[in-house]
Amino acid sequence: MESVVCRKCQRENQAGRRFCGGCGGSLWQKCPRCGAECPADERFCGVCGSDVANSLEELRRDCEARFDSAHDLAKAHQYPAAIVALRAVAMVADPRLQPFATRAASEIESLDRLSKSEAAKAQQTFHNAQALLAAHDYEASQQTLEQIPEPLRTGEQNDFLANLIAIQQELRELMRELRVALEEKRTGDVLPRLERLLVLKPAHTQGLKLAGQLRDRAVIAAKEKHQAHNYQKAAEHLQQIPSVAMTPDIEDFRDKIDELASLMSEVRNGALADPGLLSLAERLCKSAPGNTAAEHLRNQMAERCQSKPADHRLGAANWAPLPPRTLLGASVDWLAHFQRLKGTSDAVTNTLRKYPGQFFTAVGLALQGVGLAAIDAHLTPQPDKAGVFGQLPSFSFSRQPTNAAWGIDLSSSAVKAIKLTRDTKDEVRIEAAEYLELGNAASGDNSDELRSNRLNAWLSEFSSRNRDSKGIKFCIGIPGQQVLGRFFELPPMPARKFTDAIQYEARHQLPIDLTELCWSHSVLNEARDQKSVPPKDQPKRIFVQAARDFHVRNKIGLFKAAGIPVDLVQSDYVALHNAAVYELKRETQKPDAPQAAVALLDVGSDGTNLVISSPQHLWFRTFNPGGDTFIRELVQEFRSTYEQAHRMLRDPARVRRFDRWCGALHPLYVQLGSETLRSIASCQKLWSDCHVGQVYGVGGAFQTLGLLRYLRSGQ
16 A cells, blocks of 8 residues: 655655644645645656756755845845845745745845935935035035945936036136137137136136136226227127126126117117107217217218108108118118198198108008099998998998098007098098007006097097088008908909809908908909910909908997998008009009019007008018017016106107117017018019019108118118
C-alpha cells in the first residue's frame, strides 16, 4: 500500500491524506512554476516536470535579488522604482515565501515615508534657491539647488537650474562684450549690455561704476548740445544713461530736452503752415529763448500762414517739402474747402471756414437731393416696405429732383447740415450751413443723454425754421459702420435677366436676409470701353449697398419725431463719392476718358471711412482708429478727463508734455496708415484698373496735428 512520508517528522502516512497524522503538517505542496499540487515527498512536479525544490530556491534567490536592487535604488533616491521592485516581492502568495512578503511590505511603508520626507526637503531647498535668485545671487542659488539629488528634482526645478546656468553664462558673456566695446570705444554697444548686466546684477560693482561714468559723460555732452540748440542730439546723449544711474534732476533735464526735441521736430517737419503749427513754433521760441533757428522758423511760418495753397480746396499751404514718395504711394492732402460750390452769404462762408473739411458728406447728400449725384442708388425704404412710416404723410420718398435740398450728416459728435440750391442754369450754391457740436461719445456715463438732449433741441429748432419746406428735400446719411457693401461683375446678359441676376448675387453675398434690409445697387460702368466692345457685350461692374431696415427707420424716426420730413436716406460712403465726383470733376476732360481714382479718407469721431472714387469706380470700407480713439489714448496717457483730452487733441500747443502727446498718438497714426494701405491694396486687387493717384483727408479728426505728416513721410 502506497504511503506519503511527512517532510517535517518523517512519519509515513497513508496515501490520499492531506495532512500528517503525526505533526499535522501538509502532505501536499504547490509547484513554484505552474502552481499544481504535488505530494510533499515528490521531487518533480507531476504536471510540468520541474524540480520543485530547485524552483523554490530560485524564487528565494529572486526575492533576495529584488531586495538588494530596491536598496540600491533607494540609496540613489529612486524611491518609486525601489517601491516597484519590493511590490513584486510583497505580492508573492506561496506560504513558504511569506517571510519575504512580510518584509517587503514593511520596507515599502518605510520607503514611502522617506520619499515624502525627501520631497518636502527638496521643495524647501527649492524655495531657498528661489530666494537667492531674487537677491541676484545666482551662484549660491545654483549651489543650493544642486543639493537636491537629481532624481528628486521636478521638471520645474530642472528648468530653474538650467536658467541659473544660462544667466551666469550670460553674465560672463556680457562682461566680456563690455570690455571689448570699451576697448574699441564702441559706445553705442555699451548701453544695452550695461543695462542688461545691471538688470541681472543690480549691485554689480564694476557695472555701477561704469553706469555712473556714462551718466556724467552723457550729461556733459547733452548740456553742450542744449546750449547749441541741438535738442535731438542732446536727447540721444541722455538716452545713453542707464536707468539705474538716473537721478531726479537728470530726469527733469531729460524731460525738458525731450519736449524741446519734439517741438523742434514738429516745427521743422510739420506738413502744413497753419495756426496750429504756428502756435507750436511760438511755444518753442518761448521755451528756448535765444534759439535763433527757432525764431527764424517761426517768422517764416507766420509769413507762409498768410499765403494760400495753389489749390484753394486745400486747408493750408505746405510747410515741409513733400517727400518723393509718400507712405500711401500717392499724393496726400487735406481737402478743406469747396471750389465749385460757393456760399451765398458771409455767414455760410464763415461756418465753412470755421469747420474745414467737415461738410463733404452733407454736400454729397444734398447734391443727390437736387439731382446732381453721380450715383442715384440710395437706402430710402420703399413704399411696400415702409410699414408704419410709409403710411405717415410727413415722409416723401419721391426721387424727382428739386431746386433745393438739405443734406444732414449726423454723427455721434456733431451735426453738419448744408442747404444747396440749383438754378435753371444748373448752378449750385450753398444757401445755408449749420454745425452743432454734440459732445464726445467717449466721455462719461451721461454723455449719451447730453448729446441726445442737444440733438433733440437742434432738431426742434431746425424744424421750426423750415416749416415752409415745400419744394425742399431733406436728405440724411447712414454711418459707414451700419452699411454693408459688395462689389462684383456680371457677364453680358439680356436686360430682362439683369435685375434678377443682381438680386441673386445680393442674396448670396449679403450675410443678412434681404427682407431685413434696405438695399440698392448701381452699375458703375455702363459703357466702359465703347470703342472696342459694344456696351451690350461688356461685363457690368456692380456695387450693392445695404443697411438693416430698423437702423434706417430709427434714423428716419428721429427726424420724423421733430416734424422733419425725410425724402432720401443715403450711406455716408456714397454721399462722399457723389461729393468727390462733383467737386473734383475735370471740366476740360473728355467724358469717356478714364480718371485716376481719388481716395477720400474721412477721419471722423467714430472711425475712419475710406472711399475710393472715380467716375468708373467705387469702393469703401470703415476701420479704426477715429477721433474718439485719439481722445481715449490721451486720457490714458495723461490720466485726464475726456473733456481735457478733447482740448488737448484740438490744441496740442497747450499740452504740458508735448513729447508724450506725440508718443501717445503715433501708434494710432501707424495703425491708420497701415489700414489705409491695406484697403487701397484690396481695392486694386478687385479693380485692377483702379489706380489711386490722390488721397484727400476730410473729417474733423483728420486735422489732428501730425497725422498728415505721418501719411506723407511715415514719420
